[in-house]
Structure formats: C-alpha cells, structure tokens
Amino acid sequence: MIDVSKTADIWTVTINRPDKANSLTHAMLTELAQIMEDAQNARAVILTGTGKVFSAGADLDEARAGLAKSEIWERLSGAIAALPGLSIAALNGTLAGGAMGMALACDLRIAVPSARFFYPVMKLGFLPQPSDPARMSALIGPARTKLILMGGQKIDADEALRFGLIDRIIEGDALLDHAAELSALTVAADPKIAQDIKQMCTASS
Template identity: 75%
Template structure:
C-alpha cells in the first residue's frame, strides 16, 4: 500500500490505498517512517497518492485502537523535515488529519484544484502531533492555524494558496510532471550546494 520508485536521484513515495481514501494503518505509517529514514541518499523526495484523495489521515479502526496518538506520526514528520534533499508534497486531493504532518514537513506543497485541507483533532478529543501546529503557523500564521485546529475550518485550494499552506495549484494530469520539474535544478546542482541552500533557508 506504499509504493516506492527511485529514478535518477528522485524517490517517489506513493500512498496506494485509494479505496480507503489512502487512510493510513499502523503498518503503512511504520513503512513510511522506514523509507523516509533511508531517504537521506535521495537528491529529492516526492510524496503523493493514488486516487482523488491524498490521505484521510489515520484509518478509523486503527485510530480507535491507538494510532491517533502514536508517536509514529511525529517520527515520520521529523524524518521528512531532517532530509537534506528537496522534499515535495504532490497532493493529488484532499489532505486531512494526522496526514497533514507529512505535507507540513515537506519543503514545497503543490495541490490539485478542489483539494480540501482540514485537521479535526480537537473535536475528536486529541491533540495534534507536537510539531504540526508550529510548522503550520510558520507557513500561515498563528491565527489561521487556530482557525484550522480550533475553529475546525476546512480550507479550499484557492484559500490554501492565498494563505501559503500550499505553493502552487496544478491540474491533476500535470501533477507528477510538475513535481519532477521542480527537482530539475536541484538534481543538476552539486549536492553540497543544494544541501547548503536548503540548510540556509532554515
């Protein structure tokens, strides 16, 4: 349910459970962690999904069994944030719940028209993962972060772009090609220069 392809320095990781809205089980989440922890050798990493939803977050049965508060979410977003190469979330559709952390930890987020963004942890009785609010606030500001996390608001694609939650809106047929195009200059540059520029941006 997690696909990995490696080509010319680019690792593409694809959530492939479209019949369940790419909801993440514990096994899927653990596999994502392990892949991202090995991805330091990649020059660029693209994270995307199959179907029309990027991810609905935790699988409901798994969430009830404790996955909603698992430290695997934080392990995953931390592993993504630590990668020295360029990381791109190519969001093929709606992004919800704990899966938000994966995208927030990436360097760049692109999304298809019609995608929605929401993180309804408060009404479900959980805190968000520890690093997610700070990463979100760094992108869109504290008030808008509270609007999503405390106000329970769903943000549509155009508003997400205006906020800075995503960086570009891309038609579905162009999503994969656009993500690859964003990697071209990084792949062509000396590795230490690309890594150095990313470090300087933080």
C-alpha cells in the same frame, strides 16, 4: 500499500490505498518513516497518493485503538523534515487529519484544484501531532492555524494558496510532472550546495 519508484535520484513515494481514501495504518506509517529514513541519498523526494484523496489521515479503527496518539506520526514527519534533498508533497486530493504532518514537513507543497484541507482533531478529542501546529504556524501564521485546528475550518485549494499552506495549484494530470520539474535543478546541482541552501532557508525561517 506504499509504492516507491526511483528515477535519476528522485524518489516518488505513493500512498496506495484508494479504496480507504488512503487512510493510514500503523504499518503504513512505519513503512513510510523507514522509507524517509532510508532516503538520505535521494536528491529529491516526491510524496503523493493514488486516487482522488491524498490521505484521510489515520485509519479510523486504528485511531480509536490508539494510533491517533502514537509517536509514529512524529517519527515520520521528523524523517521528512530531516531529508537533505528537496521534499515535495504533490497533493493529488484532499489532505486531512494527522496526514497533514507529512505535507507540513515537506519543503514544498503543490495541490490539485479539488484538494481540501482540514485537521479535525479537537472535534475528535485528540491533540494534533506535537510538531504540526508550529510547522503550520510558520507557514500561515498563528491565527490561521487556529482557524484550522480550533475553528475546525475546511479550506479549499484557492484559500490554502492565499494562506501559504500550499505553494502552487496544478491540474491533476500535470501534478507529478511539475513536481519533477521543480526537482530538476536540485538534482542537477552540487549536492553540498543544494543542502547548504536548504539549511540556509531553514535557518532564516
């Protein structure tokens, strides 16, 4: 349910469970975390999904059984944040719940016009994953983060772009091509220079 393709130092990682809105099981999260931990030599990593939803978050049955509180979410988002290359979330559709952490940990986020964004953990009786509120606040500010996490608001792609939650809106048939285009300069650059620039950007945020 997780597909990986590698082309010219670009890894494309695809969540492939469209019949379940790409909801994530513990096994899928573990596989994703391992892939990201193994991607230290990748010059760029593109994370996307199959179908019209990027991910609905945790598989509901497993969430009720304890997945919502599992440390695997933090392992995954931490592995993405630690990637030395450029990481891009190419959001092929709606992003919900704990799956938000994957996108927040990426360097860039691009999305199709139909994408929606929401994180209804408080309504479900859970806390968000520990790193997610801080990462979201760094992108869109504390008040807008509370609007999503505490106000329970679902925002569309246009509003997400205005907030700074995503960086560009791209039509679906061009999404992966645009992600590859954004990766091209980093892939062609001296790896040390690219990594140093990434660290400088992080240090200044």
